[in-house]
Amino acid sequence: MAGLLSASAPARAQEMSNTLPDLIDRSRQAVVAVGTFAATDNPRFSFRGTGFAVGDGRRIVTCAHVIPNPIEKDLMIMVPAAGNASGQPQLRAVKLLRRDTARDLAILELADEKGALVDVLSLAEADGDQQVVREGAAIALMGYPIGTALGVTMATHRGTVAAITRAALPAPTSNTLSERAVRQLREGAMEFLQLDATAYPGNSGGPLLDVRTGKVVGVINMVVLKGTRESALSAPSGITYAVPVKYVWPLLGK
Structure with missing residues (x-):
């Protein structure tokens, strides 16, 4: 019995680490607000949608329809307070790197020299035609x-x-x-x-x-x-x- 209990402990610990509250804590710093900025507007930052950091922390994934077309104002992301060292929400300049209107996806890239975002999300990878998530998940x-x-x-x-x-x-x-x-x-x-x-x-x-x-x-x-x-x-x-x-x-x- 003792052996069974000790063997199941790591499994329980792994299960606990994948609970929704844990997932939120690990992921929230990588999720940013996407919008445009103009010094003469009120408010100056105009929210348009959500995005999230991936890869090296300099690229942001979002939807193509979130990005104005044509782009007539500066593109910005707002990093939540928990996602930067200042403890305050921070505006970061970005530029449009790629846009796929057919699939409604866009990739943004940081356009300033303040460094990459520390927290990023990992993308699931499919093996061939296999689905990365199943119905009911x-x-x-x-x-x-x-x-x-x-x-x-x-x-x-x-x-x-x-x-x-x-x-x-x-x-x-x-x-x-x-x-x-x-x-x-x-x-x-x-x-x-x-x-x-x-x-x-x-x-x-x-x-x-x-x-x-x-x-x-x-x-x-x-x-x-x-x-x-x-x-x-x-x-x-x-x-x-x-x-x-x-x-x-x-x-x-x-």
Whole structure:
């Protein structure tokens, strides 16, 4: 009996380290607010969505629709207080590195000399055509669901992967129609993760984490609305979609 108890202790410790509170503590510093900055605006920082740091800490993953097109103001990220040494939210200049409008993904890169972000998230890697997450898996989505209205406050919502499905993004407008977008329309629908978790418009671009592994398996892309955009707060549908992480890897040059 003693042998069985001692053998199971490491397993229990590993399970405890993968609880949702632990995952939030490990991940929150890498999740940033994405927006634009203009000294003459009030407020000067205009929130547009969520992003998260990956790799060497100088690249940020977000959604393409979070980035204005055309870009007429400075792009900025706001790093939460817990994510920098000052203990205060910090604005960092970024530039658009790559944008895939067909799959609604974008990669930003730090554009200042203040150094890389210390905390980054790990992306799940698929083995061939194998899915990195299964239907029914416990997931957590992180981001800024109501923007910066109440300060830079990140929120986490939990749920499960309800379905892995194929769907087509809305047809791009003339100013976003690119060769890649045309090719995507010609090839047909892309894969999405359908979630039973409630997200809000400000969550766009935020990470979808597998609670078991702690790795990013998708990027929050869109929320099914019952009515107007404003109704997302008062009457959320509870249906959210995420772009699978396999579409992020090519943008990172992997």
